[in-house]
Amino acid sequence: MASSLLSRQLALSLQQNLRLTAPGCRYVSKAAAKTQMEFEYDGPSMKTEVPGPRSKELTKQLGEMQNVGAINFFCNYEESRGNYLISSIPIGYNHPSLIKVMSNPNNMSAFVNRPALGIMPPENFPEKLAESLLSVAPSGMSRVQTMACGSCSNENAYKAMFIWYRNKERGHNIPSDEDVSSCMINQSPGCPDLSILSFMGGFHGRTMGCLATTHSKAIHKLDVPSFDWPIAPFPKLKYPLEEFTRENAQEEARCLEEVEDLIVQWRQKGRPVAGIVIEPIQAEGGDNHATPDFFKKLRNIARKHGSAFHVDEVQTGGGATGKFWAHEHWGMDDPADIVSFSKKMLTGGFYHKDELQADKAYRIFNTWMGDPSKNLFLAEVLNVIRRENLLEEVTRSGKTLLQGLYQLQDQYPNLLSSVLLGGCGDRSIRFRPALVFKEYHVHMFLNVFNDVLAEHT
Amino acid sequence: MASSLLSRQLALSLQQNLRLTAPGCRYVSKAAAKTQMEFEYDGPSMKTEVPGPRSKELTKQLGEMQNVGAINFFCNYEESRGNYLISSIPIGYNHPSLIKVMSNPNNMSAFVNRPALGIMPPENFPEKLAESLLSVAPSGMSRVQTMACGSCSNENAYKAMFIWYRNKERGHNIPSDEDVSSCMINQSPGCPDLSILSFMGGFHGRTMGCLATTHSKAIHKLDVPSFDWPIAPFPKLKYPLEEFTRENAQEEARCLEEVEDLIVQWRQKGRPVAGIVIEPIQAEGGDNHATPDFFKKLRNIARKHGSAFHVDEVQTGGGATGKFWAHEHWGMDDPADIVSFSKKMLTGGFYHKDELQADKAYRIFNTWMGDPSKNLFLAEVLNVIRRENLLEEVTRSGKTLLQGLYQLQDQYPNLLSSVLLGGCGDRSIRFRPALVFKEYHVHMFLNVFNDVLAEHT
Numbered sequence: 083m084a085s086s087l088l089s090r091q092l093a094l095s096l097q098q099n100l101r102l103t104a105p106g107c108r109y110v111s112k113a114a115a116k117t118q119m120e121f122e123y124d125g126p127s128m129k130t131e132v133p134g135p136r137s138k139e140l141t142k143q144l145g146e147m148q149n150v151g152a153i154n155f156f157c158n159y160e161e162s163r164g165n166y167l168i169s170s171i172p173i174g175y176n177h178p179s180l181i182k183v184m185s186n187p188n189n190m191s192a193f194v195n196r197p198a199l200g201i202m203p204p205e206n207f208p209e210k211l212a213e214s215l216l217s218v219a220p221s222g223m224s225r226v227q228t229m230a231c232g233s234c235s236n237e238n239a240y241k242a243m244f245i246w247y248r249n250k251e252r253g254h255n256i257p258s259d260e261d262v263s264s265c266m267i268n269q270s271p272g273c274p275d276l277s278i279l280s281f282m283g284g285f286h287g288r289t290m291g292c293l294a295t296t297h298s299k300a301i302h303k304l305d306v307p308s309f310d311w312p313i314a315p316f317p318k319l320k321y322p323l324e325e326f327t328r329e330n331a332q333e334e335a336r337c338l339e340e341v342e343d344l345i346v347q348w349r350q351k352g353r354p355v356a357g358i359v360i361e362p363i364q365a366e367g368g369d370n371h372a373t374p375d376f377f378k379k380l381r382n383i384a385r386k387h388g389s390a391f392h393v394d395e396v397q398t399g400g401g402a403t404g405k406f407w408a409h410e411h412w413g414m415d416d417p418a419d420i421v422s423f424s425k426k427m428l429t430g431g432f433y434h435k436d437e438l439q440a441d442k443a444y445r446i447f448n449t450w451m452g453d454p455s456k457n458l459f460l461a462e463v464l465n466v467i468r469r470e471n472l473l474e475e476v477t478r479s480g481k482t483l484l485q486g487l488y489q490l491q492d493q494y495p496n497l498l499s500s501v502l503l504g505g506c507g508d509r510s511i512r513f514r515p516a517l518v519f520k521e522y523h524v525h526m527f528l529n530v531f532n533d534v535l536a537e538h539t
Numbered sequence: 540m541a542s543s544l545l546s547r548q549l550a551l552s553l554q555q556n557l558r559l560t561a562p563g564c565r566y567v568s569k570a571a572a573k574t575q576m577e578f579e580y581d582g583p584s585m586k587t588e589v590p591g592p593r594s595k596e597l598t599k600q601l602g603e604m605q606n607v608g609a610i611n612f613f614c615n616y617e618e619s620r621g622n623y624l625i626s627s628i629p630i631g632y633n634h635p636s637l638i639k640v641m642s643n644p645n646n647m648s649a650f651v652n653r654p655a656l657g658i659m660p661p662e663n664f665p666e667k668l669a670e671s672l673l674s675v676a677p678s679g680m681s682r683v684q685t686m687a688c689g690s691c692s693n694e695n696a697y698k699a700m701f702i703w704y705r706n707k708e709r710g711h712n713i714p715s716d717e718d719v720s721s722c723m724i725n726q727s728p729g730c731p732d733l734s735i736l737s738f739m740g741g742f743h744g745r746t747m748g749c750l751a752t753t754h755s756k757a758i759h760k761l762d763v764p765s766f767d768w769p770i771a772p773f774p775k776l777k778y779p780l781e782e783f784t785r786e787n788a789q790e791e792a793r794c795l796e797e798v799e800d801l802i803v804q805w806r807q808k809g810r811p812v813a814g815i816v817i818e819p820i821q822a823e824g825g826d827n828h829a830t831p832d833f834f835k836k837l838r839n840i841a842r843k844h845g846s847a848f849h850v851d852e853v854q855t856g857g858g859a860t861g862k863f864w865a866h867e868h869w870g871m872d873d874p875a876d877i878v879s880f881s882k883k884m885l886t887g888g889f890y891h892k893d894e895l896q897a898d899k900a901y902r903i904f905n906t907w908m909g910d911p912s913k914n915l916f917l918a919e920v921l922n923v924i925r926r927e928n929l930l931e932e933v934t935r936s937g938k939t940l941l942q943g944l945y946q947l948q949d950q951y952p953n954l955l956s957s958v959l960l961g962g963c964g965d966r967s968i969r970f971r972p973a974l975v976f977k978e979y980h981v982h983m984f985l986n987v988f989n990d991v992l993a994e995h996t
Binding site: 136140143144146147148149150151152153154155156157158159160162167170171175176177180181184185188190191192193194195196197198200201202203204205207208211212216224225226227230231232233234237238240241244245247248249257261262263265266267268269272273274275276277282287288289290291294297299300301302303304305306307308309310311313424425428439440442443444445446447448449450455459 | 593597600601603604605606607608609610611612613614615616617619624627628632633634637638641642645647648649650651652653654655657658659660661662664665668669673681682683684687688689690691694695697698701702704705706714718719720722723724725726729730731732733734739744745746747748751754756757758759760761762763764765766767768770881882885896897899900901902903904905906907912916
């Protein structure tokens with residue numbers, strides 16, 4: 083709510099700002115030079131309030147067909163350029179390299195003939211996987227399964243962990259007749275009482291398996307039956323970090339202790355923890371961070387108790403943190419057993435270690451198993467990230483943004499606190515721009531944000 | 540297993556068949572004329588065993604990256620035409636009309652700029668929904684929610700039924716503080732002990748909510764935790780139907796009685812049935828049919844007990860039965876509260892009655908909410924279905940196929956029985972061709988099938 087109010091204020095401020103300039107003239111930051119003059123607009127140009135009259139009309143039309151409560155406004159994507167509409171896409175709207183992929187007649191078949199990838203993949207599928215997803219595989223992982231969306235990725239990652247865990251329990255023997263017959267009617271031992279440990283504030287998707295591990299907002303979970311699975315506290319760090327080193331270390335130790343307690347408790351009540359799932363940075367739950375030390379120790383706890391360790395990079399993966407995967411900031415050779423992804427990766431899916439591979443066909447399966455047209459785009463996005471050094475750019479703009487926010491925090495201490503990066507949680511702003519969000523965009527943002535804060539003092 | 544053996548035999552027989560013909564000459568049925576000479580190949584031409592050496596090599600390569608146990612062979616989709624590769628697509632491979640959609644520069648944006656449909660839909664979204672999905676909406680339904688795949692469609696349909704049911708229970712009052720706080724930790728009343736009633740043999744997807752209603756094969760369910768939800772028997776009809784009218788009516792009555800008993804039992808044990816989900820024709824479970832009378836009475840039972848009625852048309856929808864939706868064969872004005880779809884519809888999603896609309900934004904939600912590029916294709920597929928009278932064609936080829944199978948049944952009574960339409964179940968063959976499967980394709984199939992059966996006598 084707070085964040086949505088703030089976005090409206092931002093929009094309003096942009097409008098007022100632009101009223102001061104000559105007609106047709108756009109707001110351009112002087113603080114950093116652009117590099118892509120030919121492609122991107124000079125900046126946002128506000129012509130109406132948001133949503134504008136056309137969006138209101140279209141929202142009314144769509145309201146006759148479906149729920150429109152979450153709609154901000156309608157977009158003209160044909161005319162969109164760059165990344166002024168912040169969203170889950172990696173390199174902004176209408177990037178020339180992606181247009182080129184689309185215009186190449188050799189690629190047409192991937193769009194027109196969607197194959198059932200698990201049964202009849204196209205000839206170039208292994209090659210495309212190798213040059214796209216596997217070229218950025220997390221440390222220790224050489225296997226990947228594509229899926230259509232983030233929720234399906236996590237659902238199937240959970241299934242892979244359950245299958246792996248039960249195979250261990252069975253000593254890798256074939257399932258018993260009782261396993262086979264009881265699973266058909268949803269009962270144990272075939273459908274075992276296993277659990278996934280998740281964290282308060284975590285978000286892992288909205289389908290029923292994922293939703294049992296999502297604990298960010300009630301609106302996602304209310305009225306949907308769930309599983310009795312353990313939920314651990316995520317560290318609540320105090321800022322500035324350097325002033326609270328000791329307190330924060332204690333807080334992380336408390337959370338890790340709770341994790342171990344829960345694993346033991348759930349084992350005792352006959353619902354062993356097959357896997358632990360966590361985001362490297364909690365997103366929906368309020369942009370919450372923890373130290374690399376916390377994640378290293380958590381990974382060790384998983385190993386010690388024989389639970390798989392699943393790092394959910396659906397929101398953080400694909401370069402948004404300046405490294406391709408957020409877990410690379412932990413500096414570990416063996417960071418996880420499973421890493422799931424979607425959003426900026428364009429295709430969903432998950433990487434996994436060899437032993438997490440399901441032992442038989444059709445266990446991790448569905449009709450499409452992803453969409454190879456998304457792999458095509460991803461391969462090109464990776465080329466652009468490399469060619470344009472976007473991970474360095476992200477690091478640079480991230481630093482500039484953080485410094486700017488610190489300055490604003492000093493200037494408006496009653497309005498801004500605990501600036502980290504990041505509407506999410508109850509009172510946080512989350513920044514998840516596309517990778518083409520450069521330093522000059524940061525300055526544009528900071529100027530407008532400054533105006534909004536000034537109006538609130 | 541049995542079916543996969545049979546497909547291999549079919550492939551083998553095709554090969555042998557073709558060895559008899561002159562090189563380069565293709566097997567062409569004489570029994571029915573083709574209408575699309577310019578576009579489609581004359582028939583399948585087998586050049587190697589299946590899988591061929593190239594597929595074996597590629598399978599080995601892909602095996603280094605993921606499980607390949609379900610892969611039949613690799614395809615050259617660029618060179619594919621028509622529907623000789625039977626799969627979940629509606630009008631065959633490389634249909635000229637779909638190529639045209641792709642080649643239209645106005646459509647490029649829908650592919651390159653995937654929008655978050657729930658937040659910032661493209662300007663043409665209401666119009667495209669109206670001309671595609673809503674133009675074929677089931678009777679009594681004017682609302683539709685798109686989703687990326689079949690499983691997500693059903694997961695969200697279940698959530699819509701749970702939300703609807705709990706809102707009724709609460710007398711449409713706002714949720715209590717206890718509802719809101721308990722749901723965050725997966726506990727009732729916020730995450731209520733509600734259930735979905737499904738049928739033995741049913742298939743509704745593989746994510747954890749869907750999987751709790753899937754009961755076709757153990758391989759889908761083994762080792763995955765599930766819900767204690769009621770499972771009713773699906774009628775096992777005897778064939779030929781006209782000889783067993785009385786027995787079949789009794790069988791259907793028995794199943795319906797069981798449904799009512801289960802609803803009462805589950806209410807008594809504190810897990811009321813919020814919804815009933817059923818396929819109009821069981822697919823994965825063995826191509827099992829029931830009469831319109833059965834479905835009418837089931838729909839009434841749902842209404843009587845206050846449960847929502849969800850017809851899962853993921854496999855049957857989009858024209859495969861000669862009507863656009865299989866449930867149209869029941870001849871009802873109010874066939875369902877929810878109808879879900881995917882596969883031949885290209886986009887996933889579900890239609891629903893007004894009262895099944897979630898009361899608030901973000902309750903039925905995810906990042907993408909489908910993919911508008913699929914809506915573009917669907918609009919054109921619907922044009923082709925209308926222009927080429929494909930529903931009539933499907934009806935005609937279906938009749939021809941059935942007659943042919945009856946003849947083969949008479950000829951090989953020890954090998955073939957209970958011919959209806961339809962590898963699925965333990966010993967069934969399922970036919971789910973594209974809508975462009977014409978009478979002459981039927982004859983091609985019947986000739987080859989005849990050869991295979993002859994070899995087994």
